[in-house]
Amino acid sequence: MNEIIQKVNNLSIGFKSKKGEEILILRNISTNIKKGETVGIVGESGSGKSTLALAMMGYVKHGLYTIGGECEFNSSNLLKMKNRDLEKIRGRKIAMIPQNAGQALTPNLKIGYQIDEALQLHSDLKEEEREKKISELLNKVRLPSPETIALRYPHELSGGQQQRVAVAMALAGTPDLLLLDEPTTGLDVTTQAHVLELLNFIAKDTGTSMVYVSHDLGAIAQVSDRIIVMYSGEIVLEGPSREILKKPIHPYTYGLLKSIPKLSLAGLPQSMPGSQPQPGTMHRGCSFFDRCDFSEEKCKNNSPQLEYLEELNTSVRCFNHKSLMNDSQVNQTVNEIKTSTQDKEILNLSEVSISYAKQKLLDQVLNRISDDNPTVKDININIKKGETIALVGESGSGKSTILKSIAGLLRTKGGIIKFDQNRNLSSDLKERDPNDLRIIQLIFQNPDESLNPNHTVEEIIAQPLKLYFGLKGEELKKNITDLLQKVRLGEFYMSRYPRQLSGGEKQRVAVARAFAAKPDIILCDEVTSALDVSVQAAVLNLLQQLKEDFGTTYIFVSHDLAVVRAISDRVAVLYQGRLCEVGPSKDVYQFPSHPYTEVLLGAVLEPDPDIKPKLVAEDIVEEKPPQKGCSFQGRCSRILGDICKNEVPPWQLTNSGNSIRCHIPLKELQKDQIN
Amino acid sequence: MLFLIIKRILLGLITLFIVSLITFVGTEILPGDACTTYLERQAFGEQLEACYRRLGLNVPAYERYVSWAVNAIQGDFGYSLSGEMPIKEVLGPRIKNSLVLASAAIFIGIPIALILGIVTALWRDKLPDVAISTVTIFAMTIPEFISATLLILIIAIWLEWLPGIVIVPTDVSLLELLPNIILPVIAIAMIMTAHMARMVRSSVIQVMASEYVQMAILKGVPYWKMVFKHVLPNALLPAINVVALTIAWLLGGVVVTEVVFNYPGLGRLVIESISNRDLPTVQALAIILASIYVSINLLADLMTLMLNPRLKTLQIRK
Numbered sequence: 002m003n004e005i006i007q008k009v010n011n012l013s014i015g016f017k018s019k020k021g022e023e024i025l026i027l028r029n030i031s032t033n034i035k036k037g038e039t040v041g042i043v044g045e046s047g048s049g050k051s052t053l054a055l056a057m058m059g060y061v062k063h064g065l066y067t068i069g070g071e072c073e074f075n076s077s078n079l080l081k082m083k084n085r086d087l088e089k090i091r092g093r094k095i096a097m098i099p100q101n102a103g104q105a106l107t108p109n110l111k112i113g114y115q116i117d118e119a120l121q122l123h124s125d126l127k128e129e130e131r132e133k134k135i136s137e138l139l140n141k142v143r144l145p146s147p148e149t150i151a152l153r154y155p156h157e158l159s160g161g162q163q164q165r166v167a168v169a170m171a172l173a174g175t176p177d178l179l180l181l182d183e184p185t186t187g188l189d190v191t192t193q194a195h196v197l198e199l200l201n202f203i204a205k206d207t208g209t210s211m212v213y214v215s216h217d218l219g220a221i222a223q224v225s226d227r228i229i230v231m232y233s234g235e236i237v238l239e240g241p242s243r244e245i246l247k248k249p250i251h252p253y254t255y256g257l258l259k260s261i262p263k264l265s266l267a268g269l270p271q272s273m274p275g276s277q278p279q280p281g282t283m284h285r286g287c288s289f290f291d292r293c294d295f296s297e298e299k300c301k302n303n304s305p306q307l308e309y310l311e312e313l314n315t316s317v318r319c320f321n322h323k324s325l326m327n328d329s330q331v332n333q334t335v336n337e338i339k340t341s342t343q344d345k346e347i348l349n350l351s352e353v354s355i356s357y358a359k360q361k362l363l364d365q366v367l368n369r370i371s372d373d374n375p376t377v378k379d380i381n382i383n384i385k386k387g388e389t390i391a392l393v394g395e396s397g398s399g400k401s402t403i404l405k406s407i408a409g410l411l412r413t414k415g416g417i418i419k420f421d422q423n424r425n426l427s428s429d430l431k432e433r434d435p436n437d438l439r440i441i442q443l444i445f446q447n448p449d450e451s452l453n454p455n456h457t458v459e460e461i462i463a464q465p466l467k468l469y470f471g472l473k474g475e476e477l478k479k480n481i482t483d484l485l486q487k488v489r490l491g492e493f494y495m496s497r498y499p500r501q502l503s504g505g506e507k508q509r510v511a512v513a514r515a516f517a518a519k520p521d522i523i524l525c526d527e528v529t530s531a532l533d534v535s536v537q538a539a540v541l542n543l544l545q546q547l548k549e550d551f552g553t554t555y556i557f558v559s560h561d562l563a564v565v566r567a568i569s570d571r572v573a574v575l576y577q578g579r580l581c582e583v584g585p586s587k588d589v590y591q592f593p594s595h596p597y598t599e600v601l602l603g604a605v606l607e608p609d610p611d612i613k614p615k616l617v618a619e620d621i622v623e624e625k626p627p628q629k630g631c632s633f634q635g636r637c638s639r640i641l642g643d644i645c646k647n648e649v650p651p652w653q654l655t656n657s658g659n660s661i662r663c664h665i666p667l668k669e670l671q672k673d674q675i676n
Numbered sequence: 677m678l679f680l681i682i683k684r685i686l687l688g689l690i691t692l693f694i695v696s697l698i699t700f701v702g703t704e705i706l707p708g709d710a711c712t713t714y715l716e717r718q719a720f721g722e723q724l725e726a727c728y729r730r731l732g733l734n735v736p737a738y739e740r741y742v743s744w745a746v747n748a749i750q751g752d753f754g755y756s757l758s759g760e761m762p763i764k765e766v767l768g769p770r771i772k773n774s775l776v777l778a779s780a781a782i783f784i785g786i787p788i789a790l791i792l793g794i795v796t797a798l799w800r801d802k803l804p805d806v807a808i809s810t811v812t813i814f815a816m817t818i819p820e821f822i823s824a825t826l827l828i829l830i831i832a833i834w835l836e837w838l839p840g841i842v843i844v845p846t847d848v849s850l851l852e853l854l855p856n857i858i859l860p861v862i863a864i865a866m867i868m869t870a871h872m873a874r875m876v877r878s879s880v881i882q883v884m885a886s887e888y889v890q891m892a893i894l895k896g897v898p899y900w901k902m903v904f905k906h907v908l909p910n911a912l913l914p915a916i917n918v919v920a921l922t923i924a925w926l927l928g929g930v931v932v933t934e935v936v937f938n939y940p941g942l943g944r945l946v947i948e949s950i951s952n953r954d955l956p957t958v959q960a961l962a963i964i965l966a967s968i969y970v971s972i973n974l975l976a977d978l979m980t981l982m983l984n985p986r987l988k989t990l991q992i993r994k
Contacts, residue, residue: 058894063885084899092896099894104887108986109909118905122896154985170895 006178006210007034007057007095012070014052014061015280024281026052026065028234034178039204039211041225041242043218045533046504047277048231054180054214056080058095059087074178093123096171100183102163106155112139113151116170123174138169142199160396161192161620165199172203179204179211185220189395190560194604194614197223216533218261219606222246223614230254233278233288236307240315243610250315250322252293260538262567264605267587269336269545269567272538276503287319295321338545340570341387346422347554348407348522353380353416353427355399355406355578374628375414377402377578379649386521389548389555391569391586393562393601397623399578400558404524407556408443409433421521439469442515446527448507452499458485458510459495465517484513487550488543505536509543516547525557529564541568562605566590574598576633577626584659593670595661597633631664639665681978688970695966696748696959700741703955709733713953731755744959753960756949763960766945769847771964774941776850777857777864777934778926785865786872786919790912793876797911798903800881808873815870824863824936831859841938860937864930868922875918876911883911913984920976924969 009032015025027049034040034057044050055062056072059079071078074095079087091097099105106115113135120131139147142165155163164184171179181200185193201224204211213224221228221242228245230238230253238251249255256273263270275292278284286301287293293300300320307318319325356375377399384390392400405411407418409426418427426437442465445451452461462481466472472480482492488509499507508528515523525544529537545568548555559565565572565586572589574582574597582595589598596617603615618636626632630646637645641664650664663670711727712719719727728734732743747754753763792812796805815823832840842856883889884907892906931943938944942961949957 055894060890060894088896088898090896091894097891097894099887099891101887105891107888107892107906107910109913109984110905118897119895122898156986167891174896 004036005033006036006074007212008073009033009053009057010071010073012053012056012072013068014049014056014065015068016065018281022281023068025068026234026280027056029070030236031070032229032236032239034210034212036177036210037204037208038226039213039224041221041228042212042214042231043216043221043228044231045216045277045535047233047280049234050214050216050231051182053231054097054182054212057178057180057212058091058097060091088122092119092171092176093174094176095178095180096174096176098164098167098171098179098181098184101187102167103155103160103187105167106163108155110154111151112153112155112158112166115155116151116166116173119170119173134173138172139166141172141203142166142169143195144169160188161196164188164192164196168196168199168203172207175207177210179209181211181213181215183215183217184213186215186217189620190562190606191395191600191604191616191618192620193220194606194616195620197606198614198616200224217606218246218257218534218608222608222610223606230257234280235288235318236316237289237318238315239307240313240317244313244315246608246610248313248326250310250313250325251317251319252295252321252325253289255325256292256294257535258608260535261608262538262541262561262563263607264563264566264590264602267566268338269542270538271336272542273535274539276505276533276536295319295324297321336542336545338568338570339549341549341552342570343386343552345386346383347386347388347420348382348384348556349417349419349422350380350382350384350403350407351417351419353403353406353418354378354414355402355411356414357402374626375578376626377406378626379579380416381580382573382583384522384554384556386554387548387552388571389557389569390571390573391557391559391565392573392575393559393565394575395560395601397577398575400575401526402578403575404443404526404556404558407522408441408524409438435469439465439518440521441524442518442520442522443524443526444508444511444515444528447531448499448504448511449531451511452507452514454499456498457495458490458497458499458502461499461510462513462517465514469518480517484517487516487547488513503536504532505539508532508536508540512540512543512547516551516553519551520553522554522556525555525559527559528557530559530561537564544568562590562601563607574601577623579626579632580662581633582659582661584655584661585657588655588657588659593655593661593667594659595633595663595670596637596639596665600636631662641665680981684974684977688974691970692963692966696745696963697741699959699962700737700744703959704737706955709955713955748960748963754956756954756957763957766957767942767960767964770940770942770945773853773939774927774943776853777860777930777939777941778923780857780861781864781868781926782923784861785869788865789869789872790876790915792869792873794880794903794908796873796877797880797884800884805877809877812870812873815866816874818867819932820863820867820930821932821936823866824860824933827859827863828936842940843938844940857939860930860933860939863933863937864926868926872915872918872922876915879914880907880911883907886910909983913980916980916983917973917976920972924972927968927972928965 009030012027012030013025014027015023018024030053042050042053052065059072059082061067061080067080072080074090079090116135116138117131120126120134126134135151136147139150144150144162144165158166185196188196197220203209213221215221225242228240228242229236230245230251232253238245238249238254245254246258249258260270260273273292278288284290286303287305290296290300297320305318305320307316309316354375355377380403392403394400402411406413413427416427417425420426420440424437426433459481462484463477466477466480481495485492485494490506490509499510502510529540532540541564544555547553557565557569569586572584572586573580574589574595576597581597582589590602600618603617606614618638621636623635627634630648631650634640634645644664650662652660652662653667654660655667661670711724711731711733715723715727732740744754751764755761756763756766792808796808799805828840831837838858839856844852844856889902889906892902897906928942931947934941934943935947946961949961
């Protein structure tokens with residue numbers, strides 16, 4: 002256990018800027034990876050964590066170069082090794098599991114071939130033995146019918162399956178060290194929990210050392226024995242995972258843990274101000290100085306060294322760690338959200354169904370809808386003014402589809418969408434007049450794609466103001482500055498282009514653009530998914546503040562149940578385009594609940610090594626909703642029998658106003674099936 | 677899949693129909709017609725009438741279009757005006773000559789383009805790339821009439837190695853034609869190769885930067901195996917369409933080069949028949965060139981579809 006397998010020594014990696022300055026991505030990193038241990042490397046985007054993981058394989062990306070230090074594996078420096086020798090180590094001794102398996106598998110080669118390639122390179126097995134081994138490996142990562150999977154192309158598998166194939170490929174060379182670069186980030190909550198469980202099993206089963214790189218403390222908490230926290234290219238905290246998570250003695254980790262929304266706590270987490278400095282920013286003092294709540298005068302000009310604390314077995318880079326040590330636990334304080342829900346109904350969806358199926362010519366002529374099994378069906382939701390309602394579910398649950406229909410991007414096939422009790426929005430989209438378009442605004446997941454890169458912030462925000470209100474000149478300018486102020490951006494941002502802003506700032510601009518139209522309803526489509534945790538908390542707080550100021554209604558789509566818990570008044574759980582449960586959020590997160598809600602809640606990863614995810618159902622991907630019966634029948638672990646297969650379940654109302662659509666009686670659902 | 681092919685073929689036929697209509701209407705609108713051109717100053721009275729009758733120009737336009745179209749489908753494009761011989765016979769050797777020129781350029785140019793493109797991409801920013809890229813950009817920017825003239829000056833006039841212009845009859849045998857085509861082929865291949873090499877280079881560079889190539893490297897796949905298995909199949913797929921367009925361009929007659937070298941191909945025929953106001957031949961050429969473009973693009977699309985597993989399944993699922 003104490004044998005060191007990889008030794009990173011004083012490693013610095015960087016690039017030359019256009020002016021010829023040396024800009025550091027990694028600064029003097031030293032750490033050891035021991036045999037059989039799993040080390041989590043955590044940090045926000047731009048902290049250098051991926052660069053470090055790749056360096057551990059002797060790989061430095063195009064454009065970067067090693068400035069100093071070494072990565073020693075079996076006492077030879079990988080960074081100085083010839084490619085020919087590296088080829089014998091990569092895949093055989095050290096293997097990588099990439100972030101996005103969909104992109105990392107070669108599109109024109111079959112799954113079986115890609116695994117076989119690794120076997121050919123790193124084992125002496127004969128062809129027949131290799132074939133057997135491929136099936137074994139695919140079986141080990143729990144893929145159904147390995148023989149058929151091996152014959153498929155990568156794009157024919159789901160995201161979770163692709164990730165499993167990547168794991169199988171990495172295991173083909175029986176490596177001593179596995180490097181995992183955000184291996185579960187693009188996956189659904191349930192799939193993520195399953196993949197992590199699989200990785201834990203493999204680590205125990207094979208005794209492989211793992212380096213797990215992620216921005217997600219929840220995932221890190223589940224797998225790692227030791228945690229390294231990186232900030233701005235430096236290690237700021239390193240130690241056993243329990244100590245780090247329970248007693249974070251570095252202000253950055255402390256703030257990070259506080260900014261993560263938790264299932265057990267309603268209300269918005271506190272955000273950390275500011276953002277990570279860009280690489281190349283010169284600072285004499287501590288790189289975290291600007292954002293630190295515990296900073297002192299000496300932090301400004303003196304850079305703290307990594308200090309090893311014997312009693313905690315932890316290294317920390319902070320002058321002030323002692324004061325945090327006494328602060329013991331992370332006492333999470335949340336900002337209670339005030340409900341501003343009014344009695345007035347603002348949006349009503351009744352019997353809404355949406356289909357992506359192409360209409361046949363005959364049906365088009367007769368103007369009828371023939372798809373009897375549409376993607377989204379039977380959606381009945383009443384939304385009150387000032388309410389925040391969240392739609393949750395895995396990918397393919399239809400949550401974004403419903404959002405698109407409300408926004409007018411997608412035509413409904415049946416049912417009625419009514420605004421303010423009288424305005425019918427479900428008729429043909431072209432019939433929506435400018436005012437109908439103004440009252441509903443969208444904020445998208447990825448501000449990189451939703452903001453025009455050739456427009457300045459001023460032009461972006463001016464557009465809705467000109468379009469809906471015809472503002473000009475001074476008045477227009479005043480409105481823009483007011484809006485920027487509302488989203489806490491200074492006036493000097495007006496002339497900036499989106500590429501000059503950080504992720505959080507871009508999303509603020511997107512928020513400002515949505516509010517510029519003075520809408521009644523704002524549709525938020527995974528608005529915080531692309532952001533770092535500390536920034537996510539800030540954006541959530543901002544949205545809440547704006548809602549209280551303007552009395553806007555939010556329809557919030559997210560796959561992150563903890564975020565939903567933090568911000569929403571009411572939650573609607575969707576599976577395969579059908580509602581499973583609708584109710585006040587505090588009730589949805591408690592029993593009794595729909596079996597699918599239980600599955601989702603069980604899979605949430607909390608940044609606490611003592612709370613393990615509970616895996617209730619298999620993470621099968623269903624292509625289409627079932628023709629009849631309950632939509633969740635295919636994966637339900639509490640299925641009753643034929644009644645679930647043949648009859649659409651009834652709505653059952655609990656005392657607290659929670660509606661659950663299930664055949665199982667409420668009394669039975671009350672029991673926690675896991676404990 | 678089959679449905680898709682049929683659909684594409686039908687679309688191609690519709691395109692051809694529209695092209696034929698446009699050329700027919702175009703030639704109708706132009707002032708004057710075949711007989712006035714042919715008879716010149718005698719174009720009046722009895723003689724004009726007789727000419728109209730002989731060429732069948734006295735019937736309404738739509739009837740003439742229908743009969744022309746029916747004949748054209750059977751390969752009969754009527755009579756050329758200037759030579760007073762069947763267009764079929766005029767076209768035959770010209771098509772053959774253009775084919776010879778095009779295939780020579782293709783067989784020499786495409787492999788060279790692929791190799792140059794791949795080499796420059798793999799040695800990106802290193803000496804081979806800088807050297808080859810400079811030359812290809814140079815070759816791309818010089819207009820073909822200049823490079824062709826220079827070739828004639830240097831190789832034919834100063835060195836006297838090869839004939840400078842083609843002065844063989846149109847229907848000469850392949851063997852006799854061969855020494856004559858070397859210079860035109862070089863002139864065409866230069867510009868074509870340069871364009872394609874640049875295209876292949878950027879495509880390979882793009883794939884080399886992809887995550888799956890990084891993954892293959894991290895998997896320990898040896899360099900050349902990675903290049904041939906993981907990079908090239910994915911990088912060359914988009915090149916198919918460019919190659920197809922180039923081939924169509926070559927077959928359609930490289931007008932400038934053919935004129936400079938006096939080469940008896942389709943391109944020169946286009947120029948000749950336009951300047952002679954030989955409208956039936958222009959019509960026939962338009963429809964033939966259009967069919968070449970349509971069919972080669974169709975072939976390229978089908979090939980991409982066959983070779984790209986992603987598109988294949990998508991189409992079948994639909």
